[in-house]
Amino acid sequence: MNEHQSHEADHHGEKPKRREMSRRQFLSYTLGGAGAFMGAGMMVPMLRFAVDPILQPKTKAAWVKVVEEGKVTDQPASFKFKVHQVDGWYESDAELEAWISKDKGGKVFALNPTCKHLGCTVNWNANPEYKDQYFCPCHGAHYTSEGKNLAVAPAPLDEYEVKVENGFVYVGQLGPNKHVK
Known part of the structure; x- marks a missing residue:
């Protein structure tokens, strides 16, 4: 039997342990989420600036x-x-x-x-x-x-x-x- 199979046999009846998040993963997720939030905050005004003229009703030319x-x-x-x-x-x-x-x-x-x-x-x-x-x-x-x-x-x-x-x-x-x- 190899090492992997013997390890599975030892823990066959036990519930698998939940892996905890490391500090590095926590910081990566937190900084990534904060960066995405700030990026979206900058993109919304730019998108509105680009799309708003299309949404405005067309005015007829004056006589x-x-x-x-x-x-x-x-x-x-x-x-x-x-x-x-x-x-x-x-x-x-x-x-x-x-x-x-x-x-x-x-x-x-x-x-x-x-x-x-x-x-x-x-x-x-x-x-x-x-x-x-x-x-x-x-x-x-x-x-x-x-x-x-x-x-x-x-x-x-x-x-x-x-x-x-x-x-x-x-x-x-x-x-x-x-x-x-």
Whole structure:
């Protein structure tokens, strides 16, 4: 019989003794737990800082007066307007652009000039090959007067919400194009 088997035979009927924790194990567990608690205490504010903007409700863009309604025709025209932006502690007045015209029913609508292919700026009647169309000089994307994508771009131009009040055209939130199906 080897030493291990003889040792088991001697203690066969006895309850096994509970091993006590050594001082070294106690200190390791205590310091590890305290370190984990302090680490979690530092991580919670960082996680809240990262996640909090996602949990905040989205605010709609304010209405901005752009042009008199009488200046809007069935031919798209570019109009610039300023929007006040607050980004953290930085405030700025960004200048944006909209191509505003009337559709076949006489209703005013406004398109964002950012090409849906790679983000270049489109212009109306900028290329003689594509008469009466928006054209992107970067990669040849072109769109109808209502913003429908004809080539290269994967989606139509985005459209601003529009309202006409007291003879002026106001633009609001930017969203997907509603004129094109």
